[in-house]
Each structure stands twice: as C-alpha cells, then as structure tokens.
Amino acid sequence: MSSQIDHLLTETRRFAPSASFAAQAVADRELYERAAADREGFWADQARALHWHTPFTRVLDWSNPPFAEWFGDGELNVAYNCLDRHVEAGNGERVALRWEGEPGDQRTVTYAQLTDEVKRLANVLTDLGVERGDRVAIYLPMIPEAIASMLAVARIGAVHSVVFGGFSADSLRARIDDAGAKVVITADGGWRKGKVSPLKPAVDLALADRNGSGIQESVEHVLVVKRGENDVDWSEGRDLWWHDVVPQASNAHEAEAFPAETPLFILYTSGTTGKPKGILHTSGGYLTQAAFTNRVVHDVHPETDVYWCTADIGWITGHTYVTYGPLANGATQLLYEGTPDTPHPGRWWELIEKHGVTIFYTAPTAIRSFMKIGRDVPQKFDLSSLRLLGSVGEPINPEAWVWYREIIGADETPIVDTWWQTETGAIMISALPGVTETKPGSAQVPLPGVSIAVVDDQGEPVGNGSGGLLVVTEPWPSMLRGIWGDPDRYRETYWEKFADKGYYFAGDGARLDDDGDVWLLGRVDDVMNVSGHRLSTAEIESALVGHEGVAEAAVVGASDETTGQAVVAFVIIKSRYLKQKGVEGLGDELRTWVGAQIGPIARPRDVYIVGELPKTRSGKIMRRLLRDVAEGREVGDTTTLADTAVMSVISAQVK
Ligand code: PRX
Numbered sequence: 193m194s195s196q197i198d199h200l201l202t203e204t205r206r207f208a209p210s211a212s213f214a215a216q217a218v219a220d221r222e223l224y225e226r227a228a229a230d231r232e233g234f235w236a237d238q239a240r241a242l243h244w245h246t247p248f249t250r251v252l253d254w255s256n257p258p259f260a261e262w263f264g265d266g267e268l269n270v271a272y273n274c275l276d277r278h279v280e281a282g283n284g285e286r287v288a289l290r291w292e293g294e295p296g297d298q299r300t301v302t303y304a305q306l307t308d309e310v311k312r313l314a315n316v317l318t319d320l321g322v323e324r325g326d327r328v329a330i331y332l333p334m335i336p337e338a339i340a341s342m343l344a345v346a347r348i349g350a351v352h353s354v355v356f357g358g359f360s361a362d363s364l365r366a367r368i369d370d371a372g373a374k375v376v377i378t379a380d381g382g383w384r385k386g387k388v389s390p391l392k393p394a395v396d397l398a399l400a401d402r403n404g405s406g407i408q409e410s411v412e413h414v415l416v417v418k419r420g421e422n423d424v425d426w427s428e429g430r431d432l433w434w435h436d437v438v439p440q441a442s443n444a445h446e447a448e449a450f451p452a453e454t455p456l457f458i459l460y461t462s463g464t465t466g467k468p469k470g471i472l473h474t475s476g477g478y479l480t481q482a483a484f485t486n487r488v489v490h491d492v493h494p495e496t497d498v499y500w501c502t503a504d505i506g507w508i509t510g511h512t513y514v515t516y517g518p519l520a521n522g523a524t525q526l527l528y529e530g531t532p533d534t535p536h537p538g539r540w541w542e543l544i545e546k547h548g549v550t551i552f553y554t555a556p557t558a559i560r561s562f563m564k565i566g567r568d569v570p571q572k573f574d575l576s577s578l579r580l581l582g583s584v585g586e587p588i589n590p591e592a593w594v595w596y597r598e599i600i601g602a603d604e605t606p607i608v609d610t611w612w613q614t615e616t617g618a619i620m621i622s623a624l625p626g627v628t629e630t631k632p633g634s635a636q637v638p639l640p641g642v643s644i645a646v647v648d649d650q651g652e653p654v655g656n657g658s659g660g661l662l663v664v665t666e667p668w669p670s671m672l673r674g675i676w677g678d679p680d681r682y683r684e685t686y687w688e689k690f691a692d693k694g695y696y697f698a699g700d701g702a703r704l705d706d707d708g709d710v711w712l713l714g715r716v717d718d719v720m721n722v723s724g725h726r727l728s729t730a731e732i733e734s735a736l737v738g739h740e741g742v743a744e745a746a747v748v749g750a751s752d753e754t755t756g757q758a759v760v761a762f763v764i765i766k767s768r769y770l771k772q773k774g775v776e777g778l779g780d781e782l783r784t785w786v787g788a789q790i791g792p793i794a795r796p797r798d799v800y801i802v803g804e805l806p807k808t809r810s811g812k813i814m815r816r817l818l819r820d821v822a823e824g825r826e827v828g829d830t831t832t833l834a835d836t837a838v839m840s841v842i843s844a845q846v847k
Contacts, residue, residue, distance in 0.1 A: 203590045207597070208629045209606055213579070217626025219488040227640035234641050235262070235669050239480040242520065243277045244268050245449030248476070252667060257694060258687040259674065260667040262477030263452040270456060270475050271314075271347035272447035274519035275307040287524045290498070290547055291336050294383035294530025301336050303522070306343075309336075311445035312438050313344035319441075320413050320432075322375055324349035324450070327458065329373040329411075330505075331355045331364060331391055333382025334529045337417045337434065338505050341377045342457075342515050346475075349450045353458045353470070356506025357382060357389070359791040361397035363468075367460050368398060370470055371676060372410040377434075381420025386534050388420035396425055452476025458676045459508055461614040462728035463685060464718045470676030471508075471614050477669030479520055481618040485639065486517030489608050490551050491580050491625050498577070500526040500544070501553040507725070508614040509584055512670075513553060517618070532558060537565050541573035552600070553582035555724035559592045559600075560754050567599045575600060580625055582608045585724025586756045587712045593632035611635040611712055613698060614726070615686065617670030620644065621710055636709045642668055646702045646710065651693045659703035661716060663695035671696070718815065720749030720757050725793050727759065729815065732796070735789035736761060739782060741769035746805050746813045747796070750822035758797035760822040761786075762842070765801055775801055798822070802845045809834045821846055 209217070227234040232251040239248070239262075248266025278286065284304030291299045301309075322328060328345045330352055332338040338354075345352040353371045355364050368376065376399075381390040392414075399411055416424070417434040453474045460468040486492055490513070492499060499518055503509035518525050526547050532540045544552065562570065581601050583593070588609050597607055607630060611621040620642050621635040628636060638644045643666040646654050654660040664671075675682040689697040701713040715721060718729040729747040736745035744764040749757035763782065765775065779799040787795040800821075806814045809832070817839055820827045827839045 203631065203633050205590070205594065205632055206629050207606070207632075209626045210604065213606060214626040216493075217624075218491050218493070219624035219627050221627055223488065223624070223640040231641055231643075231666065235480065238484040238641070239263055239266075239476065239669070241483065242268060242273050242476075242479060248452060254667055257667075258683060258696075260477075260671060261453050262667075262669045263480070266452045266476055267449035268452060268476055268479075269347060269447035269449055270479055270516070271310060271343040273479060274343055274516065275303060275310055276447060278303045278522040279307050281522075283522055286494075286522065288519060289336050289339065289525060289527050291527045292529065292543060292547075293335070294386070294528075294534055299336060306336070306340060308443045309340045309438070310343045310347060311443045312441040313340055314347045314445045315441040316415070316437050317344055317350065317375065318348055320375055320415075322348060322350050325455070326350045326375075327353055327371040327373045329353050329355055329364075329368050329371065329376045331357060331376060331378045331395060332417065332505075333357055333379055333384075333389075333391070333419060334504060334527055335379070335382065335417065335419055336527065337377075337379070339515050339519075339527070342505065342511075343519075346456055347445070347447055349448065349454055351455045351457055353460070354505055354511070355460070356504060356791070357391055358506070358793055360788055361394040363790055364394055365398035366468065367470075368411060369407055370460075371458050374410060375413045375415060376411055377415045377417075379417040379419040380424045381422045383420070383530050384534075385531050388422050390420065390422050390424070392416055392424040396427070450475060453673070455673075457511065459511060459614055461508075462719060462726045462731055464728060464730060466728065466730040466734040468728075468731070469678070469681065469685070471672050472674045472676050473617050473670070474673050477671070478617050479516055481668065481670035482512045482517040483520035485619040485622075486513060486523075487521055488624060489610060489619050489622050489639070490517075490553065490582060492518065492521050492523050492551065494522040494524070497523060497550045498526060498548050499523050499551040499553075500528075500547075500549045501582075502528070502532075502540070502555070502558065503553075503584075508612075508617070509553075512618050532561075538569045538572055541570045541575060544575055544578065545573045548577040550577050551580045551582070552578055553584065555585040556583055556588040556592055557586065557723040557755050559583070559588070559596050563592060563595050564754060567595075570599055576602065578602070579605055580608070581605050582610060584610045584612070586721045587714060588633060590632035597632075606630060607632075609633075609635045611700075611710070615672040615698075616664070616668070617672065620664065620668070631709060634705065634709045634711045638710075644710070645695070646704050647690070647695070651690045651695060654704065656704045656706050656708050659701060659713065662698045662700045662702040662710070662712070663690060663693075664698065665693070665695050714757075720747075720759060722749065722752075722757050722759060722793065723755045727794055731790065732759060732761065732786055732794055735786045735794070736763055736782060738789065739785050741765050741773065741778065742782070744805060746815065746818055748815045748819045748822055750797075750819060752797065759794065760818075761796040761799045762802050762805060762818055763799060764803065764805065800846045802842050804835075804838050804841060806830070806833050806838050806842065807835075808832050818842075
C-alpha cells in the first residue's frame with residue numbers, strides 16, 4: 193500500500209468547476225454552512241422534499257445506539273414518492289425509463305405507465321398473500337419489471353431482497369432462506385454477452401426438494417417474467433407467469449402510509465466471515481438521503497437530463513441510484529440490460545449518443561477496461577450530450593480519472609468520485625459538482641450533513657497529511673439499521689472497534705492530504721474489491737474446501753490493472769487425491785468450481801497449488817505474505833511465522 197500512497201501524493205492536478213456548470217448547478221456552498229449550523233435541521237429540510245402522509249416531528253432518535261431512528265413519528269409510502277406524486281403533479285407523461293435490451297429491443301416507460309404497472313403488481317402480490325413485513329426475493333435481469341417489482345414490494349410495506357442475477361443457485365438459496373422469502377420474482381432468462389442466460393432454472397434448483405435438509409421452505413410462489421424465451425420447467429400451483437396475472441390485475445391501488453422506520457429492503461453483502469450479511473435499510477431516512485445525494489451529487493435536473501447509472505439492481509448502487517434516488521426525483525433514466533461490449537466494444541458510447549445521456553455514473557473497473565481497448569472506440573461516437581461523470585465502487589486511480597475526463601468528458605465535464613457502501617445506503621464522501629475543485633484520485637470531502645474522520649487504532653484523529661481508518665462519527669439518515677436477524681453481528685462488525693467514541697467503523701483505510709481531503713486506500717479487513725464487487729476471502733475459501741480434493745485454502749486479493757483487485761487462491765491438495773488424480777487441470781477445475789458455488793464474479797484469477805500455507809504460531813494464516821507472492825513482490829517480514837522457511841517453499845512452488 194505504501195507505494196500506492198507515494199504515487200497518490202505526487203498527484204497535483206486540480207480541476208476547478210467551469211463558470212457555466214457552476215451557474216446551473218443544483219448544489220451550492222451554502223449547503224455546507226446550513227448543515228454545519230444545524231445538522232439535524234438540515235436533514236429534516238431534505239426529508240421535507242419528500243411527501244409525508246403524516247409529517248414527522250422528531251428528526252433523530254439515537255437514544256439506543258447503534259440502533260437509530262430517523263423521522264420516527266412520520267409516515268410515508270416510498271413507492272408513492274417515486275411514482276404517484278409525479279403523476280399527480282402533472283408529470284405522468286415524463287419518461288421514467290428508456291430501456292434498451294442487449295439485442296437492441298427498446299421500451300419507453302412513462303411515470304404514468306410505471307405507476308400503473310406497480311399498482312397492478314401490488315395487487316397481485318397482495319393476492320398471493322404478501323403482507324406488510326413479508327420478504328420477497330427478486331432475481332431478475334435489468335428490465336423495467338425489475339424496477340416495478342422493487343417498487344410494488346415497497347408499496348405494500350413488504351421487504352425486498354434483490355439477488356444479483358449472476359449469483360449461483362446456492363447463493364440464491366442461502367439468501368432466500370436467511371430472509372425467509374415468501375415469493376420469488378424472476379424471469380425465464382435475460383440477455384448477456386449475446387445469448388440468453390437462464391435464471392428460472394437457478395430458482396428451481398434453489399427451491400428443489402429439501403428433504404432431509406431440515407429447512408422449512410418459505411417460498412409459496414414464483415412469479416416469472418418472460419424475457420429470454422428459453423424453455424423452463426414449471427411447478428403447477430407454485431409458478432405463475434407475470435403476463436398471465438399482472439396485466440389482468442386491477443390498476444386501482446391506494447398507497448398506504450407506513451412509519452418511517454418500516455423495513456424497505458435487505459441486501460446481502462460480503463463480510464469477513466463466510467456468511468453474507470443481510471444489510472437492512474428502512475424507508476424515510478434512506479429515501480431522504482438517496483434523493484438528496486442524487487440531486488446534488490449527480491446534479492439532476494429532472495426536466496432536461498437523461499441520467500444513466502450502469503449498476504445492476506443486484507447491488508446497492510442499483511438500489512439507490514437506479515431505482516430510488518432518480519425516481520424519487522422524477523428523473524428520466526436509461527436502463528440497459530446487457531454487457532458493455534456486446535455486440536461491439538463501443539456499445540455503451542453508442543447508447544449515450546443514441547439516448548442523449550447527460551449524466552453518466554459507472555465504476556473505475558469499467559473505465560480501466562475501456563482505457564485498455566483504446567480511445568478510438570469512444571471517439572467514434574458523439575458524446576457531447578454528457579455534462580457530468582461519476583465514479584463509484586473502488587478507488588479510481590488518477591490516470592483512469594484523467595482519461596475519463598479527457599476522452600469521455602471532452603476535457604470539460606466535472607467528475608464526482610463517490611465513496612459509500614452497502615451499509616451507508618447512499619453517498620457519503622464526494623465533491624459537489626459546480627462547487628468543489630476536484631483532484632484526480634481523491635473522493636475529497638464529506639457531504640453536507642455527513643460527519644467523518646480518519647483516526648488511528650485508538651480512535652484519535654490522525655490529522656492532515658496522515659493515514660488511518662475511516663469512521664463516520666455521527667448517525668446519518670440512510671445508515672443501515674442492522675443485519676437481518678443478527679443484532680450482535682451488527683454491533684460487533686461496525687460499532688465495537690470504536691465503542692467508547694460511538695464511531696461507525698467502515699473497514700476502509702484512508703489518508704488526509706494537506707488540505708484535509710480524503711484519499712481512500714482500500715479495505716483493511718479480509719474483504720476484497722473485484723471490479724467494484726465486494727467478495728470475502730472466507731467465503732471463497734469455504735467454497736474451495738468444499739471441493740473433494742482440497743485440504744486447505746487461503747485466498748487473497750491481489751492488485752490487478754483492470755479489476756482493481758483479483759482473487760488469488762493458494763490451495764493444499766489432499767495427498768490421497770493427488771495420488772489418484774494428479775494436479776493436471778486441477779487449477780481450472782477449482783476456478784470453475786468456485787464460479788458454480790458462488791457465481792462467476794468470485795472465480796479466482798489464479799489458483800496456486802502449494803504444499804503449505806504461512807501460519808502464525810496461533811495458526812492464523814498470514815495473508816499479507818501471500819499477497820506479496822501473488823503480486824510478485826519480495827516477501828515481507830516473516831518473523832512471526834511458526835515456520836519461517838515456509839515462504840521460500842511457497843514462492844518456489846508458485847514460480
Ligand atoms: O472499500 C470501499 C469501496 O467499496 C466498499 C463498499 O462496497 P459495496 O458495499 O459493495 O458498495 C459499493 C458501491 C457503493 C467500500 O468499503 N468503495 C466504494 N466507493 C469507493 C470505494 N473505494 C474508494 N473510492 C470510492 N469512491
């Protein structure tokens with residue numbers, strides 16, 4: 193990490209906002225002053241931009257930390273805020289979604305149409321027995337029905353758990369079981385990389401006969417959208433086609449008011465243990481910060497902008513900046529089903545030109561892969577509609593930042609590098625476009641109303657020019673409210689480390705420069721960030737040792753030019769297995785195995801078969817040393833190893 197820091201510190205380029213951008217920007221400097229003068233009053237003002245069926249009188253209740261309540265006595269309906277209120281304000285004909293499928297098919301969905309669809313689906317879900325507080329799993333491709341599903345679940349006060357379509361049947365099953373989902377909404381399949389990738393079969397597998405498993409099946413119905421036209425098995429009585437029930441349902445549905453702290457969704461993310469955590473978000477505070485940050489950080493002008501966030505709804509970015517933020521603001525957005533390079537490497541730029549996209553929000557890994565392909569691909573397209581670019585999910589290296597600005601942003605558009613997490617629910621650290629002078633590679637400043645610090649192990653501020661751990665020092669509206677079904681893990685993971693100070697521990701390392709701007713330095717725990725996706729080393733290790741040949745496994749995240757980090761696995765093979773089958777092809781077999789167990793994003797880049805792993809005297813694997821090997825560096829200090837010779841053996845085996 194130190195070489196990375198040195199490199200960052202030599203970065204001195206600065207980009208002031210243009211006068212024309214600043215003149216029209218939603219954000220202004222005053223926001224900081226207002227928030228500093230009265231933080232809770234500031235958030236109350238932002239919350240009042242939403243429609244409250246019952247206005248709140250209390251802002252923050254932090255009497256039972258770390259369990260916060262925001263706007264606790266207020267009542268609202270999240271879906272009403274994203275839909276009906278725009279229609280009632282006379283904007284029903286405004287386009288909510290300009291959707292394009294990977295094969296090039298298109299649909300335009302207005303706010304009136306989306307409201308209508310959500311009302312019908314809300315009636316269908318109610319008829320299927322879904323009640324307030326029940327959980328609904330959503331396993332869909334990026335099609336308008338995915339957005340409608342989230343909103344319909346929210347509309348009836350139920351809780352959605354969206355599972356990324358790239359996750360395996362096993363991962364889906366674990367998530368369905370943990371949440372006790374009553375209904376699953378899926379599709380036959382979706383388009384990815386030029387072909388239909390089936391989804392329904394994974395749902396069937398996840399719900400397959402559980403005799404002997406001891407698990408009571410919670411799922412009563414599976415609602416299936418026809419998208420891929422692939423053949424699917426059918427379980428009579430359990431499965432329903434969307435097109436058989438939704439269009440026929442009544443479009444009369446009144447949005448009920450729910451208390452602000454009504455659970456809105458659970459979203460699973462990787463932690464430091466093998467078991468994914470179900471991060472719980474609630475309604476009023478979450479929607480407040482989602483809408484506010486989308487407005488001021490993405491500079492959304494709903495009447496004129498065409499906004500595009502490329503994230504899948506299976507991740508938090510898709511929840512907050514595809515579904516809730518932009519729709520709460522009444523924005524028009526592009527929704528694209530497929531991959532960036534199908535059928536040609538310029539597909540994203542073609543979409544920007546065709547749909548006149550003005551605001552574009554994506555991940556550094558995508559930018560780096562475009563850099564690799566070369567500038568002549570985007571330069572074939574007219575990208576002049578773009579006026580703001582955003583980055584999210586991992587540190588963006590200054591080179592990628594500058595390329596993004598020059599090649600995609602015509603050397604003119606502001607770039608916002610936004611730091612946040614599944615747990616924070618919405619953006620926490622970012623420049624404000626039109627206000628902040630930007631620095632390539634730094635996420636810069638906490639948003640108005642957000643209090644962060646960089647501290648040492650004792651929780652003391654490190655001061656400018658030093659590095660430490662990133663913490664959030666005050667509760668914020670869109671903060672997680674817990675881990676589903678596991679309050680102890682919630683406390684331990686985020687609040688125990690700085691319990692005496694009451695700080696939220698984010699798990700990221702950070703450095704403050706001489707101006708006090710924040711530079712994120714990556715995770716300080718056993719969580720990897722591969723292409724902006726969070727993966728846990730423990731989860732992949734446990735998948736590896738599930739293979740019949742593997743005795744022990746250690747996984748590290750090694751830096752990778754394109755994906756930020758890459759999964760590198762070191763495995764010890766059982767000697768009996770070696771004698772019978774040998775190692776021929778075993779590395780590839782294990783890569784495929786992990787892909788099937790968790791999902792293709794978790795597939796290791798490299799699998800090294802070794803004879804031993806570096807362990808301390810207490811038996812803890814020293815991943816730091818394995819990372820040195822994986823990154824081709826000289827191996828660091830080995831004095832705490834039980835057997836100091838082991839690293840030279842491993843290094844030799846890896847070569
Ligand atoms: O390490 C940080 C990194 O992504 C982690 C959160 O991952 P996830 O919950 O999947 O959410 C990703 C989308 C918000 C953080 O702990 N991260 C996210 N954004 C940035 C970042 N690291 C550096 N710079 C960022 N802008």
